[in-house]
Amino acid sequence: MGSPHAIGIVGLGVISRQYLDLFARSSSIRVAAVADLMPGRAAEVAAGIPGARALTVDELMADPEVQTVLNLTVPAAHAEVAHAAIAAGKSVHGEKPLALTVAEGQTVMDAAAAAGVHVSAAPDTVLGTGIQTARRLVDEGAIGRPIAASATWVSPGHELWHPAPGFYYAPGGGPLFDMGPYYLTSLVHLLGPIVAVTGATRRARAERTIATGPRAGERIDVEVDTHASGLLEHANGAVSTIVTSFDAVATSAPPIEVHGEQGSLAVPDPNMFDGEVRLAALGGQGWQSVPASAGYDGSGRGIGLIDAVSSGGAGRAGGAVALHVLDVMESLLRSSAEGRRLAIDTTVERPPLVPFSAAAEWAHIGG
Known part of the structure; x- marks a missing residue:
């Protein structure tokens, strides 16, 4: 069993609770840091997660412990936050849409390829x-x-x-x-x-x-x-x-x-x-x-990030699918x-089928 993959979450609005609930069930993901425009909200969330720290966005991006940034900001900030994470050498998993425009989304994908990091995105x-x-x-x-x-x-x-x-x-x-x-x-x-x-x-x-x-x-x-x-x-x-x-x-x-x-x-x-x-x-x-007969059984929001971690890449919820949908x-x-x-200018391969995987199995993949 390897060490849990350390993530930092940017944006702690309503949807973040669903992600946190799933990660609490998984041995493959560890929430190392959280950040929000409202520092009090970040402090409150961090207090409920063992080992998590409340940081500013800049501090989270610079934190060497964080391997992947989970981008749960509003759509208008998706590309900006993704670029900041990529520039810091971190992979990104973001809420949908990937960006506001295809041109903006393409710059995210190009930057990630140049930096050797991965982009994955909701919906998972x-x-x-x-x-x-x-x-x-x-x-x-x-x-x-x-x-x-x-x-x-x-x-x-x-x-x-x-x-x-x-x-x-x-x-x-x-x-x-x-x-x-x-x-x-x-x-x-x-x-x-x-x-x-x-x-x-x-x-x-x-x-x-x-x-x-x-x-x-x-x-x-x-x-x-x-x-x-x-x-x-x-x-x-x-x-x-x-x-x-x-x-x-x-x-x-x-x-x-x-x-x-x-x-x-x-x-x-x-x-x-x-x-x-x-x-x-x-x-x-x-x-x-x-x-x-197929799929991650009993899963929730964030399973796409777990799938990416287990694959060592962008996984089945990869950014290429998100860019095509955008x-x-x-x-x-x-x-x-x-x-x-x-x-349509973009195209994408159909992601591989997810074999049936019970919660007892997927909760530990990559962990």
Whole structure:
């Protein structure tokens, strides 16, 4: 057994708790340092983690003990923090999106390659048993040749529950950049890279009203489109559709469906790590539940970093996938603005399937 991989966390907002909970279950990761724009928050978090220190961002970057920086800042800061970590000789695992633009994301990937460090990124929910079991069925030919897929996520807006939702309506936010990565990354795992897109987007309202917390009643400007629909053409010939929206109350559509010549798959919520996979085979008895047969079972946010550490590289949640998904999202928005189909410049290999791994196994990989 080797020594735990030492990480430093920058940004200790709401999502950080999920990462910390997972790392507490893993012998392969040790939280050595934490930093936040609010020093008091960093001190409070560090006090609850044995051996962790509360540092400034600059101190964390300079700390020789930290091997990888976990970047949980707001989207507008993702590239800046990643560059600082890379310049300090550290690998980076970041929240989605990789950056605000493809050009910005490409500079992160280029800098990491030049420095000999690795970039990985959320969403790593796709490494759970839900998406991976569906991926295994596709690979094994359970639905025959894939023909099409659909992905749908809608809500009336994050201002209804989040006490500080402004970043969801600023550049780097919106339903496509916020929730799209879960669905698009899943489609890449299931069907492979996307070669062209056609998008249509809309902005229903110019402002939103915060509904909860100390800022309840405050109005915030909407700077991004809040409904996005897209047609996605995959390199393998399959065609997918995606809908993401902050303008709809609810939907009865399944999160993801994949259709092939011999069957269809109902795929669970890609914002979760597990869930029921159902298969309807041609000539069969309708929808049948499929037991989990691939993926990290019982995992959580941060499993992508553990996967990277165990592989000695970027792992299955590598930055190349995140850059490709960013390219697809940016191109969907530009396609809508320009009213035309756009080719996707980036491509990526489908990450390897995650064999079924129980918590007792993955909690110690790389440790």
